Amino acid sequence: MAVYTEVSLAQAQALSTRLKLGNVGSLAPIGSGIENTNYFLSTDAGEWVLTLFERLSASQLPFYLQLMQHLARHGLPVPEPVAGDDGALCHELAGKPAAVVNRLPGTAVEAPDVHHVEQVGATLARMHLAVADFAPQQPNLRGLAWWQATAPAVRPHLEADAGALLDDEMVYQTHLAQSPSYLQLPHGAVHADLFRDNALFDGLPGRERLCGVFDFYFAGVDSFAFDLSVTINDWCIDDDSGHLDETRADALIAGYRAEREPTGAEWRMLPAMRRAAALRFWLSRLSDWHAPRDASLLTPKDPRHFERVLRDCVANPWHPGA
Structure with a gap:
């Protein structure tokens, strides 16, 4: 992903030696992404x-790394962090907290079809079931409190119509978070960022199998309906218009239901949670666009995409099977 901290071969070798991973053959920066x-x-x-x-501190990292370890050991296709001799999953390199995980096979799919999204839905549901016995707790750090802190910072950069949309949605989501319906939603440790570029497929065209889900560093305890909505809002959206592709959305929901049946509250709240998910990523892209950090290979993503998604969620609330 973005490269903020340069790592030398000697530094990588020192960490590899500590973790008993042997001699380093190559070290190649990854240019996609914006956080780490x-x-x-x-x-x-x-x-x-x-x-x-x-951005994450060493004290925050155990939650993410333990979640990955937990899911991997429950048979989910996620990377497992490498522990040191002391059992620690978080290490230090170049003055920063660091982790090493096994590299999963496969490649990302830029234009998913029903074959792909059904598998994504099923895997997401399995993840939600697997965290039933995951004890560590950490809130979603990009949840409502972050939205309330970020919205005033990006608001001056918006044109009048976009500013009005942001103002209205912030009022709606703040009230929603206090509602009895929201409080009934099942919660647990969720990925909260299962986009197309965080999943890997392998196999012949048209017969690919999902073989990896990674980048858990936005994970936190939140509602499963929010996590499902984040996933729908990327895998099942027309990229040009921001409109929902209901064929793909129905397939993703079918895959999810094959593993876990959502509660009545989750079904009722899904349109509102899709709005919440669109708002969350609109705000993060606005923040990255208007206040970018210095980094080699960094390319902020256009925030207008999730503005379009949010507008479509508001104008055309979607109820599965409706």
């Missing part, structure tokens, strides 16, 4: 992803 510094790391012991955390 990432490298592909090749050693005698295999292929890995090295991440240096630019």
Whole structure:
């Protein structure tokens, strides 16, 4: 992903030696994404992803790394962090907290069809079931409190109609979060960022199998309906218009229901949660666009996409099976 911190081969070798991963053969920066510094790391012991955390502190990281470990050990196709001799999953490199995870096979799919999204839905549901016995707690750090702090910072950059949309949605979501219906939603540790570029498929065209879900560094305890909505809002959206592709959305929901049946409250709240999910990513892209950080290979994403998605969620609330 974006490269904020340069890592030398010597530094990578020192970490590899500490983790008993052998000699480093290559170290290649990963240019996509915007949050952390990432490298592909090749050693005698295999292929890995090295991440240096630019915003998260060492005290926050155990939640994310333990969640990945928990899901991997429950048979989910997620990377498992490499532990040191002391059992710690978080390490230090170049003055930053760091982690090493196994590199998963496969490639991302830019134009998913029903074959892909059904598998994504099923895997998401399995993740929601698997966290029933995951004890660590940490709130979604990009939840309502972050929206309330970020909205005033980006508001001056918006044209009148976009500013009015943001103002109205912030009022709506603030009231929604206090409602009995919202409080009834099942919660647990969720990925909260399961976009197309965070999933890997492998196999012949038209017969690909989902073989990896990664980048858990926006995870937190939130509603499963919000996590489902985040996923729908990327995998099932027409990229040009922001409109929902109901064929793909129905397939994703079918895959999800094959593993976990949502509660009545989750069904009722899904249109509102899709609005929440669109707002969350509109705000983060606005923040990255108007207040970018210095980084090699960094390309902020256009926030207008999620403005279009939010407008469509408001104008055309979608109820599965309706």
